[in-house]
């Protein structure tokens with residue numbers, strides 16, 4: 395059963411954001427200046443759309459390409475927003491995203507549906523993160539930044555090592571807005 399609305403869920407509603415997860419991105423942005431000078435942003439696992447909303451509000455001249463298997467809950471005619479309803483694992487999507495790029499910032503809050511089997515859920519999340527890292531490698535600008543969610547379960551160290559091959563700096567950070575019982579964290583890469 396879902397927890398009752400907390401401080402972040404109430405604040406998201408009050409500020410017109412589609413999800414409380416916006417405050418995870420806001421905190422990461424305040425700490426690491428992710429959206430500074432970002433003109434093109436790729437948002438993977440974007441539904442319902444609060445991260446895209448945040449970027450479009452804080453960087454009104456930036457364009458956002460948002461991808462999810464589920465529909466976003468943002469109007470189709472939202473200025474500067476392109477929505478692709480597709481699966482991150484599809485190679486044809488990657489070619490399309492290269493065409494829309496390059497991006498100053500690649501964001502991924504994508505998460506697999508959870509089964510309750512922590513080992514399985516973490517492995518699926520790590521596979522998603524690996525795909526995102528590969529996509530970021532292909533589509534980021536020379537000074538680009540990456541944020542990718544991963545469920546903690548042992549793979550994050552391996553993923554960070556993998557990122558360090560292509561990013562000047564890579565680290566993990568768990569924002570305060572992550573729910574207390576959640577085992578997610580975010581990996582950040584700076585080119």
Ligand SMILES: C[S@@+](CC[C@H](N)C(=O)[O-])C[C@H]1O[C@@H](n2cnc3c(N)ncnc32)[C@H](O)[C@@H]1O
Pocket residue numbers: 412413415416438439440441442443444445446461462463464480481482483503504505506507522
């Ligand atoms: C936690 S939600 C993202 C919330 C979003 N950042 C926001 O603030 O509104 C995770 C999303 O990842 C998406 N997702 C999971 N696996 C995916 C895949 N293989 N391809 C595309 N989207 C995927 C889910 O459909 C879900 O909407």
